[in-house]
Amino acid sequence: MTSIVVIGAGPRGTGFLERLAANAPELYADLPLDIHLVDPHPPGGGRIWRHEQSPLLWMNSMAEDVTMFTDETVTLDGPVLPGPTLAEWAGLDGQSFPSRRQQSAYLRWVYEEAVAALPPTVTVHEHRARALRVSGPRDGGQLVWIEGRTEPLAADLVVLTLGHLDAELDDEQRGLADFARRNKLLHLPPDFTADSDLSVLPAGEPVIVRGFGLAFIDLMVLLTEGRGGRHENGEYVPSGREPVLYVGSRRGVPYHSKIGYTWRGERPPLPRFFGPAEVDMLLSRSDRPDFRRDIWPLIDKELGYAHYHRLFTAHPERTSVNWPDFEEKYAAAEPAGPELRTLVAASVPDPADRLDLAALDHPLDGMRFSSYDVLQDGLRGYIAADLERHHDPGHSEDLAVFLGLLSVYGQLIRLGGIGGWWHGFFSYLASGPPGPRLRQLLALSRAGVVRFLGAGITVEADERRGIFRAGSASVPGEWTEARALVEARLPEPSLERTRSPLLRALYADGAAATPDGLLSVDPADGRVLDREGRPHPRRFALGPHTTARAGGAFTRPGTGGPAFRQNDATARTALDLLRDLACRERLSA
Numbered sequence: 001m002t003s004i005v006v007i008g009a010g011p012r013g014t015g016f017l018e019r020l021a022a023n024a025p026e027l028y029a030d031l032p033l034d035i036h037l038v039d040p041h042p043p044g045g046g047r048i049w050r051h052e053q054s055p056l057l058w059m060n061s062m063a064e065d066v067t068m069f070t071d072e073t074v075t076l077d078g079p080v081l082p083g084p085t086l087a088e089w090a091g092l093d094g095q096s097f098p099s100r101r102q103q104s105a106y107l108r109w110v111y112e113e114a115v116a117a118l119p120p121t122v123t124v125h126e127h128r129a130r131a132l133r134v135s136g137p138r139d140g141g142q143l144v145w146i147e148g149r150t151e152p153l154a155a156d157l158v159v160l161t162l163g164h165l166d167a168e169l170d171d172e173q174r175g176l177a178d179f180a181r182r183n184k185l186l187h188l189p190p191d192f193t194a195d196s197d198l199s200v201l202p203a204g205e206p207v208i209v210r211g212f213g214l215a216f217i218d219l220m221v222l223l224t225e226g227r228g229g230r231h232e233n234g235e236y237v238p239s240g241r242e243p244v245l246y247v248g249s250r251r252g253v254p255y256h257s258k259i260g261y262t263w264r265g266e267r268p269p270l271p272r273f274f275g276p277a278e279v280d281m282l283l284s285r286s287d288r289p290d291f292r293r294d295i296w297p298l299i300d301k302e303l304g305y306a307h308y309h310r311l312f313t314a315h316p317e318r319t320s321v322n323w324p325d326f327e328e329k330y331a332a333a334e335p336a337g338p339e340l341r342t343l344v345a346a347s348v349p350d351p352a353d354r355l356d357l358a359a360l361d362h363p364l365d366g367m368r369f370s371s372y373d374v375l376q377d378g379l380r381g382y383i384a385a386d387l388e389r390h391h392d393p394g395h396s397e398d399l400a401v402f403l404g405l406l407s408v409y410g411q412l413i414r415l416g417g418i419g420g421w422w423h424g425f426f427s428y429l430a431s432g433p434p435g436p437r438l439r440q441l442l443a444l445s446r447a448g449v450v451r452f453l454g455a456g457i458t459v460e461a462d463e464r465r466g467i468f469r470a471g472s473a474s475v476p477g478e479w480t481e482a483r484a485l486v487e488a489r490l491p492e493p494s495l496e497r498t499r500s501p502l503l504r505a506l507y508a509d510g511a512a513a514t515p516d517g518l519l520s521v522d523p524a525d526g527r528v529l530d531r532e533g534r535p536h537p538r539r540f541a542l543g544p545h546t547t548a549r550a551g552g553a554f555t556r557p558g559t560g561g562p563a564f565r566q567n568d569a570t571a572r573t574a575l576d577l578l579r580d581l582a583c584r585e586r587l588s589a
Helices: 011-027 086-088 100-117 171-184 213-227 276-283 291-314 323-332 339-348 357-361 372-390 399-417 421-430 435-446 501-509 562-588
Strands: 003-007 033-038 122-127 131-135 140-147 153-155 157-160 186-188 206-210 229-233 235-237 246-248 450-454 458-462 465-471 478-482 484-487 527-529 535-541
Touching: 003 011, 003 140, 003 153, 011 033, 011 100, 011 357, 011 562, 122 450, 140 157, 157 484, 157 562, 171 186, 171 458, 171 484, 186 323, 206 478, 213 246, 213 435, 213 450, 235 435, 276 291, 276 399, 291 323, 291 339, 291 399, 323 339, 323 399, 357 421, 372 435, 399 421, 399 501, 399 562, 535 562
Parallel strands: 003 033, 003 157, 033 122, 157 535, 186 484, 206 246, 206 484, 246 450
Antiparallel strands: 131 140, 140 153, 229 235, 458 465, 465 478, 527 535
């Protein structure tokens, strides 16, 4: 019987299954098919969104901004099948931030609905185990070897939807881990925070934390509320069991707060300066486009257009010319050139209303503080101002830039691996923590449970004294010492260092990887590419471990959803091939 193996049963595997079910009536009719779903974790949520994690952990998206279903804004060849958002399904306040357990329940329901929607001739087999390797010729059936099973699963096609991956320690982390072992210190390497053993961090002791993104927010919650502390009337009441977290990062500030209001009025007409035509031009070049030289100026102009379209149409009192005149000159100006900067300066009187992406990316650049105490006041003021701005519809140009970021990410998928900087920049601007979490951070700072280290953090292993030391560019010459170091971030993607035996074997078998460790895939349908750039006829991959990764874990309704488009294209390609194979089987029977 014709069969397909889907490795990874989390949100991406579930989304792919939903698209298989949606397209099967048109493309597969009543032919028999076995779908084997391989994942050690329950289908729907998978590992990251499993139910068995702390109820204190939230999503960083509002309930109304999470959907697993297509709508009329998604460009795809398959059918649009709308469904409820998380808020609608769970009966939640749309602007609340649900727990991850609530999202897990939603994902499980979506999975069950997708299975129920498959034709009666299609059977789903769940295998609660890890996939170890895939073998088989390019032009023939594949074998999938899974843990605890002596015989492999036979498959006509294999689809990898693995989500975020663990990795072996790199040279720096191995050195820090070895130093910690020799000196009886604590070192927690990059990991998914919910999987880390935080019980080893002692109460009242300083802990150096490197990383100020979403992994830090989870760490902060689990080490404070998770140890019995509580927030009351804007202040933190400690339990006495908390460590003291000394946190710093490259930027030295947390990710920007989630925007706390909804869109009203006319949306910027995107894409405008970075759309399919511009991507076609970049792909037609004889040499590979350089991100900073060739791509970033177009993105900069696109995000600027979203920003100024909203500023001029929603807040015209803060501009000095009319929108049609500005738009015409903006369109004619070279991306990131002096003409563009001159136009903006002449048309937007207040520098605070101008979009400066470099300043947004490094808000502490060039700033020096005379002491760590002065830095605490400075960063509390910065975070409070960020919270106020991101909850003020009077600055709705920020939400327009967010929409621009989503649009840009949808276009970048076609370009494949473009380096890791963009994804980090996108996450920092568009995928930050809920506002209430930053208010809690401020309360923890006032209570002395969290201390800020600043930007350009440096961590040293002091061999002479057997201790970790951390300093930063923000407070030159000052150092913080601790017996514990936590790397508050996910491991960097790496096919060479991944802990997934499946991906290691795939890489050894000739699969291509980018310099920053992503699995190379054909952006059109997700086929895995080899090192000559040839797509594998029988192997596909979707998700954040690939060059076609999309921005954010989930899709907002009404934003086009590039992940939906990818899932649909891969599902249709798979069904076409499976149908042809099934028909051949029938004819030869």
